[in-house]
Amino acid sequence: MKYEILGKTGLRVSELALGALTFGEDWGWGAPKETSARLLDLYAEAGGNFIDTANFYVDGGSERMLGELLKGRRERFILATKYTVESDPTDVNSAGNHKKSLVASLEASLRRLQTDHIDLFWVHAHDVLTPVSEIMRILDDQVRAGKIGHVGVSNWPAWEVAQANTLAELRGWSPFVGLEIRYNVLTRDAERELLPMARAFDIPVFAWGALAEGRLTGKYLTGGAGRLSVIEAEEHTKAGSDDVVREVVRIAEEGGWTPAQVSLAWLRSRPGVVIPILGATKEHQLVDNLGAVDVTLSAEQLARLEATSDFTLGYPHDMVRQEVTLSKVYGSRWREIADHRTTVGRGVNDGLVPPPAV
Known part of the structure; x- marks a missing residue:
């Protein structure tokens, strides 16, 4: 595993991140604690140091499990979590990006994770009700208080990320140093505005949905089953999407790789810093994904993938x-x-x- 610098911070983060959305089974899928522990160990043994979770993953269960699994080695990892999503349906202020929501979510995450600070705290989603100036100010307050190391943003439009970081620079506040977005060879919309913006502001991109919930492993071409998000269900009906997956499979066969490794290697080939977030429920899946660091696609193979995607x-x-x-x-x-x-x-x-x- 090699390491990237987290934007302008100097913090070293591994070239593959581990997503903890799968840590826990309370949502009816995912990995039990024993398997999650082994996944974390496999990732660490490979040199990985960036763990990504969120306050609402498995209704807080992901954070609680990580809090247990990281005992005695917390400082060896860059720990990232998120806020925005509603935590209490009976409390109108438990959702959104405003100060009350942020403070309550952060304190609850710190308790569940059994730590006194978050290395990278993500704003999870776009909230049109809360002014950007309020968000950046309250994030900076928590950085100055030592409860947050750095701040990042997920699922925002490019223009508003640029507005936020320009405002932070002008006022001496903590800027966004990471951008988490949905990005894979089937979903390339981020290339229009988000990726050029990230490069201009020197913000590394963390790609969620890197394998399109398993679609890019090729399993659905042969009738495989699995959990589909709303976005993935839409991608299943997108014209030409199966052609992209078939091209991924062909390239994998040519190189002696797996389709998952080809898909992750494609992401890692993109301009700027793009760090795929790995999500696995089984050990062999994670081992396979980690092998992507040894895959380098040729210019001809990259051109074939991009031509097939018709983007x-x-x-x-x-x-x-x-x-x-x-x-x-x-x-x-x-x-x-x-x-x-x-x-x-x-x-x-x-x-x-x-x-x-x-």
Whole structure:
């Protein structure tokens, strides 16, 4: 396992994160404590140090289990949890990103995790009712109090993350140093705005749904069954999605890999820092996923995956990358311009793929 720097913090985080959504069976699926303990040990033995959970995972059971499993070795891990989601249906203020919700959720998480600080505290979801200035201020208060090391954000639009970090910089508050989003070869919407924004602000991306809840293992092509999220159920009906999975399987067969390893390797090949979050309920699944660090896809294989996914950036990205636009905006000699902020040697590039060849 190699390590990435968490944005501008200097904190070292492993190139694969361990998701603890599967720690516990109270939701009718997941892994019992004994299996979860072995998963954690396997991950640590491989050099992994980043554990991701949330206050509502398994109704708090994930945090409680981690609190037990991390006794005596808490400081060897970067521990991340989240707040936003409702914790008490009878309390109207137990949901959202406002101060009362944050403080109550943080204190409850600290108790369940049996620790006095959270290394990375995520804002779990977008909340239009709470001003961004209030969120960033109260997060900074908790950082200054020593209860939070750093703050991150999940499931927010790119423009609001940029607003939040600009505001934090201007006021001397703690900025978001991590971005957790749904991202995989079947779901590439983040490439339009979120990933370019993250690169511009030097924010590493943590990809949840990295295997599309098992879809990218290829098991559904042969009638496999499993738990599907609402998002995954929609992806099952997306035109051409099976073609992408079949291409993943073909590439896996070519390289002697598994489809899961190919899918994770694709994520790790993306521009900027992209850290897949692994979620497993069985030891062999995690061992397989960890093997992705040894998989490097060729340029030809990457091109095949991206061509099969039939993803387009859309307006205005496609328009500003057209030959006529590039020539008018940057001059007829735009191909001769090399800029470290774009694709070196390929001219101006505002997205994640090079301008079209002409």
